[in-house]
Amino acid sequence: MKCKIMFLLGLFILMLSCKKITNVNLVDGVNSGKLSYKLVDDAGKGLPGIKVSLYDAQQGLNTSSQSSYAAIASIKTDQDGIAYFSGLLPKNYLVACDTAVINKVRYRTDEFIQVVADVEKKKSIKVSEFSGLLNLTLISNIDYRTPLRNVGVVAYPVNAINLNSGNVFEVINSSTLKGVTDANGFVSIKVPSNINFSFIVYNLTNRNLGYGYNTYNVTKDAKINATIYSYPF
Incomplete structure (x- = not known):
């Protein structure tokens, strides 16, 4: 019996020594x-x-x-x-x-x-x-239904411009991101994507204005439809 056990053990060791062993390194051969x-x-x-x-x-x-x-x-x-x-x-x-x-x-x-x-x-x-569209509809905040026609709208980056009464007209005059509402109070402004924007709303004639509206961020090739309720300047 002892000889038989030793024979089987030796056979097992021989099988292990003949078994092919392959190590795979996923990093090897990876070029930049x-x-x-x-x-x-x-x-x-x-x-x-x-x-x-x-x-x-x-x-x-x-x-x-x-x-x-x-x-x-x-x-x-x-x-x-x-x-x-x-x-x-x-x-x-x-x-x-x-x-x-x-x-x-x-x-x-x-x-x-x-x-x-x-x-x-x-x-x-x-x-x-890398731009998107901000489609805005301006409505009077007095009755919440009358569209604000022929009103100027400027989009400005809130993180880049600290808007205040001292520079607001300079921002309006220098900005290229602006438009004028139509008969339905609608205006579409193309703005850079993934940047936070707010708006200046102003009267084209008497230059009365307002700002501090909601902030919007549009992704590339997308559009946001939003309604802004504003005082009819």
């Missing part, structure tokens, strides 16, 4: 990728000196919020408007820029881009395409 990200104006001309930041998309980020702990790198665009990132792991990244200015309007570009190993990803974007 590159990203060439170009910012252009409405005429297709590159925008130099603009800061572009790269974030790790796996950190749970979205296009309305970035966190500094997830930042991979930041670089300014060159004379051709290109921000070049190299040595990137092949995965998804959030590319963001909030300092590009077109026609005196500051835009915020942010989108997810996938980087592939051994490939240079090239992307060119028109900054002003």
